[in-house]
Amino acid sequence: MxxxxxxxxxxxxxxxxxxxxxxxxxxxxxxxxxxSPHALASSECKAFRTAGAQQWFPYAFNEFEGRLKATGIAFDVLTLLSQDLGVTLEIETGLPWKRIESKLDTGDLDILAGNYWNEERSQKWLITAPFAAEEVYIVLSPSLVQIRGTELSLNALAQYIGVMPRGISLGEKFDSIKPNLNIVEVKDHDKMYEMIRRHRADYAISPQSAALSHLKAPENDGMQISQSPITTNNVHFAISAKSKCASLFPEFNNALSARLKDGSIEQIIDTYNLPR
The missing domain is CATH 1.10.287 (Helix Hairpins)
Structure with a gap:
């Protein structure tokens, strides 16, 4: 040229x-x-406007330290990558998951701090390479543990009432069987465990680390996670296709790959002392 x-x-x-x-x-x-369009788009991307789940420990969750603070592995990795790319990071807190998805669809958010891949998302967002992997388990009520033990297949769930967070995807495998289940969607993870305690649900579907953090609470005594995971999902970022930062997608993936290779992301994950 x-x-x-x-x-x-x-x-x-x-x-x-x-x-x-x-x-x-x-x-x-x-x-x-x-x-050129690429140069214009890149120069217009001065900041990543981001948001993530509120109770997805350890990837994206809220803490209150005098004010509401979004934290977790996804935000820590995103902070590192935004520095590598020379853009600032602007975090929105307190947004429900459906609002986050809507803002990502319209470009009012630039990047989602952590999500699982599924076909629908891949059609409308720019899904990055994975930066972690996570197993999804069934959390069983004390009564269901007594009846069935902790070895329970997805197909066996159809006769029970389940609960999961509203609007989220727990991976392609679970999403494909979900229509066959009697499962209720609720606002957040806390509500799932409340429903089990009140005998309004027999089980919940949850990523392992998030489940284990809730099972430490005394009020959830007797609940157990299934012996085996029902699926394993990669954890990705998603960039809005309508964002001014969409042109940085290749550079973002390159920076992510470099940080995976040099061990920086593994060091971040290790600070959360996750079960092995």
Missing amino acids: ALELNMAMLRYFEPKHSFRHILMFGIMAIWASVF
């Missing part, structure tokens, strides 16, 4: 062209190289 522009410019310096023509061509060449 550069060679073609140079040859074209040389031809314009032949005597048959006026200085005005030469000047106009030079301005157009500069405009084409500097103000």
